[in-house]
Amino acid sequence: MVEIKDKTFVPFLERDKIQERVNELGKEISKDYAGKQPVILGILNGAFMFLSDLAKQITISSELSFIKISSYSGESSTGKVSQMIGLETNLINRHVIVVEDIVDTGLSMKHLVELIKEKNPASLAVATLLHKPEAIKHPIKLDYVGFNIPNKFVVGYGLDYDGLGRNLPEIYQLKT
Numbered sequence: 001m002v003e004i005k006d007k008t009f010v011p012f013l014e015r016d017k018i019q020e021r022v023n024e025l026g027k028e029i030s031k032d033y034a035g036k037q038p039v040i041l042g043i044l045n046g047a048f049m050f051l052s053d054l055a056k057q058i059t060i061s062s063e064l065s066f067i068k069i070s071s072y073s074g075e076s077s078t079g080k081v082s083q084m085i086g087l088e089t090n091l092i093n094r095h096v097i098v099v100e101d102i103v104d105t106g107l108s109m110k111h112l113v114e115l116i117k118e119k120n121p122a123s124l125a126v127a128t129l130l131h132k133p134e135a136i137k138h139p140i141k142l143d144y145v146g147f148n149i150p151n152k153f154v155v156g157y158g159l160d161y162d163g164l165g166r167n168l169p170e171i172y173q174l175k176t
C-alpha cells in the first residue's frame, strides 16, 4: 500500500507485468513501422516512464520528441482548448506515434489528434499505456493499448496524484 496525501493506493500492476506488456508493444511497433523512421511523440509529464521503456524496445531508428499540452477553458464550443507546447519537430509527411500514459474520457487525446493532423503527418497512431473503456466519452482510435483498466484512479509509473507518485515503478489503484 502507498499513502499519498489523503489517499491510500493499493498495488494494481506490478513492474514485471508492465515491462512484459511494454516489450510486446515495442515489438509490435517495430514490426508495423519496419522500413520507416517514425517520430515518437511523448506527452509530458505522464508518459515519461512508459516512453522511456517503450523506446528501448523499438528496434527501428526513430526520432523522439516531447510535448506538453496545456488545457484551459476557452471560448470554443467544447469549452476546452488544448495547445501543444514545445513541438519543435516538423511533422509534415512523417509517421507520428503519439505516446500517452492514459486515455480516460478521451477528450485530451481527441484534441491532440486534431492538432497533430493539422501538421499534415503521413500517418498518425496513438499508443497509450492505460485505457479506461468505461470512462470514454470522446471515442478515438487507439492503435496500441497496454492495458484496459477499470474506471478507478491510478498512480505510479509516470501517473500522478496531485503532482506526487510519478516516480513509483509500478501502478497503484485508489483504495475504495
Ligand code: 5GP
Binding pocket: 046, 100, 101, 102, 103, 104, 105, 106, 107, 108, 109, 152, 153, 154, 155, 159, 160, 161
Ligand atoms: P482524458 O482527457 O482522457 O479524460 O484524461 C486525460 C488525462 O487525465 C490523462 O492524460 C491523465 O493526465 C489524467 N488522468 C485520467 N485518468 C487518470 C488516472 O486514473 N490517474 C491519473 N494519475 N491521471 C489520470
Ligand code: MG
Binding pocket: 043, 046, 047, 100, 101, 102
Ligand atoms: Mg497524460
Ligand code: MG
Binding pocket: 160
Ligand atoms: Mg495528472
